Amino acid sequence: MKKLLLSCACLLIFVAGFSQTTEEIVSAIQKEANENSQLENFAHELMDVIGPRLVGTPQMKNANDWAVAKYKEWGIAAENQEWGKWRGWERGITHIDLVSPRVVSLSGMQLAWSPSTGKKGITANLITLPQIADSIAFVKWLPNVKGKFVMVSMHQPTGRPEYNWKEFATEESFEKMKTERDSLEKAWRQNMNNTGYTSRTINKALEKAGAVGIVQSRWSNGFGANKIFSAGTDQIPAVDISLEDYGMLYRMVEHGDNPQIKIVAESKELGTVPTFNTIATIPGTELPDEYVILSAHFDSWDGATGATDNGTGTISMMEAARILKKVYPNPKRTILIGLWGSEEQGLNGSRAFVEDNPEIVAGLQAAFNQDNGTGRVVNISGQGFLHAYDYIGRWLEAVPKDISRHIETNFPGNPARGGSDYASFVAVGAPAFSLSSLSWSYWNYTWHTNLDTYDKIVFDDVRNNAILTAIMTYMASEDPEKTSREKSVLGINPRTGEKGVWPEPRAPERNGGKD
Template sequence: MKKISGMLLFCLLLAGNIAVAQDDPVIQNIVEEAEENSSLEQLAHQLLDSIGPRLVGTPQMNNAHNWAVKKFESWGIPAEKEKWGEWRGWERGITHIDMITPRVQTLEGRQLAWSPSTGKKPVTAEVITLPETVSDSMAFQRWLPNVKGKFVLISMKEPTGRPDYNWEEFATAASFAKMKQERQEQTEAWRNKFRSMGYNSRTLPAALEKAGAVGVVTSNWSDGFGVNKIFAAYTKKVPTLDLALEDYTMLYRLAENGSKPKIRVTAESKELGTVPTFNTIATIKGTELPEEYVILSAHFDSWDGATGATDNGTGTIVMMEAARILKKHYPNPKRTIIVGLWGSEEQGLNGSRAFVEDHPEIVKNVQAVFNQDNGTGRVVNISGNGFLHAYDYLGDWLSKVPDTVASHVETNFPGRPGRGGSDYASFLAAGAPAFNLSALNWSYWNYTWHTNRDTYDKIVFDDVRNNVILTAVLAYMASEDDEKTSREQIKLPNNPRTGEPQTWPEARSPNRKGGMD
């Protein structure tokens, strides 16, 4: 068992791969098509600007599936919406939030996913904070009647809206250290208050709603300028809103200083009952080994604070563009090439887990799965994911990738099996050779992952084109390989905490009926 560094692999392969790419007309055509006739910008515009966010259970998610099917079929690739479950149907409408006392200002914010509606008539009420200190849960229960008829701020008032990198650049060392210490102390005090109250951020909204609050207001700051994480509401009858840090902390200061701020909120949304959920599956049928499969994998759904550009619009358009190019320049693959655009990855890999569970005949004959998810950046890392002989085949396929693309990629063979985080893990747990094409992050975790800023303008199309070439060449090589890929797994070491042997990840069933409770 050996670990091969990306640099060593690159040095071993660089001498030959330029010539190989030049000698192989399919690879030449893939590169030329990707660079000179790209449809990435058009795909991104149609998916992100026109269709928008793709929250599971929404009409926009269904619109995206319909669009993808038509797009694949326009390229001569048969495609279908494959139902795998049901979800709570919900549609986001207009959110408008205005402070009307002590002065008038329109605020930046939105209702959270699956938030109850205010209806078309705005709700106007005073904004209050949680009590500054809480001795115990009984004291908090005695305080709870104060929320009746009020909007309640339930997130900590951040001491600064400047990310740490900005402090490091401009603050004195003493000032930066002081800020961090104060923030740490404030955060710990906030956590202790919640422990004393007997609630957490998920259970508190329901308690406030039951006590008569007209709405819950949060600010889930993502440690960047103007950026918040946008997730789900936990109220059943009153709206839950997220406000930008700048506006949230302003309201907080006004409330704690006795100014009694009031806001007027319109949060329109529709409950749509139970709706079907789908994966989009497109297939380029193999000619020699049609019952063996290369799968191009990306999750299609997103959260809906923005348009889901880098999570996972970019992964989606990489797989779609790779399929378009392969169909045009490699129309008769040896093995069948499947593109899987999965639903409800964000709620637990549900779409891909359902596909794995529903299609054991495909999974047992998978040659390789290539998955792309995490952001707009060029792919910079591929792990062998614990397959003992991954270097023998994946290393060979990578050797045919043009050096302008391959030179960015670090590899780790045989690596360790990934245990979650994206849809490759669904296939990996079933024993199929599945590989995540991990990308350079471009400040992904703070600025675009599940945020209100994950929009088209954050896409770096040169990097995405890089990933299209990589994916298409790997798919071509995997399809053409004379050998079936080995599934032999490494022997995992003992868990250092327990001393017990680690085990391969176990396959898990999807949630096929979500959001109903």
């Protein structure tokens, strides 16, 4: 009994001392973040100067090297760790022009990994996909594409997003528009299905049949916003054109105006290139083999500059690391900052890190990941770990109320099965958590679009996130207890009716981009 009382007294003395230190550290974190923020500088250098960070491009490697140099400025050891190889490619100048029946430059861009047209470009007429009865009819129609640009996207009946119609239209007009759009989308999906291909596989069939290029418009349901992904072709160029210009071209084809366009897309093939995660380390002083990881994916699609996907997550983690190194330079546990490569193609960088570093995964105290836009963090889930409330709750207590009051928690929650890099750790039973952000119209306007640029960043929210991350990291590092990995019993999946199971780890693609 005396030993038990003595142990309790020692614990109370430790907690009291820890609490006092916590207050000082939290205050110092806030002061540094608010009075000496580097977020705007990071954003300018990363988004404006380096630009998009598509895996396999020189810009991605430039970003890796930039981050290493930044960490070293702050006295943080960092390196680029090769995890695989990818198809090397670099975007060049793109011009898309209507040359007949009138001349006008169109708004659009080459898709990722699209073959080059060369400096002279390609000039040809356009053709749209017809109504197809079945795959046999499609095969019979295919010779019609020879020598033409093929338009492979649905013609949108309106370029106004639904919220705009709902605000200004009459109720009858709004319902009429929705009915028409829903009917057209259903018919388009069925027609695509009738070809025997999908929107992802049809481009190669058209290429094989002799098309000279692919023209698409993958509208993102927002003014001026289109999703920009990969070309899906081996020899012919593929471009995305704005809804407005695509609609004009589509109507010209349908009305028999015989439109002709010229595409110049000067991309470069660079062979196979190495790909990297950038890993920075602040060594632990007492428990160096236990880890707290600050996590964000570094790569992006290249329709714009990847500002909110995931430039903001990247600069939040880097700013948190900079602040911690300044006000908490000798952490109890080792702090790692992981900026992952090729998240957009399937969490490849983080999956490779988990696969290659079992000792770090075994010693993981917690990982904090931020990836869904510029907004302040508003949700943290326990990711299915039964006792996550015990430690996440303790750490959140130290966060100032003006930040924590925005945050809802969900314990024990359900384990992530994808979506972002924390899922790579969760799949192997390691405690990793998403710092999930307020939307700021992320899905329609900046997620994988041509509008994901610096001007969409809300720096007040990003600053809050850097403060939150730094405090949570400090608390996780100093916590006298190791976090529990006990899993909760998962309930019935409402979609399948089957009992939930923990996600299985998936191997990374280490030699990608060839298709």
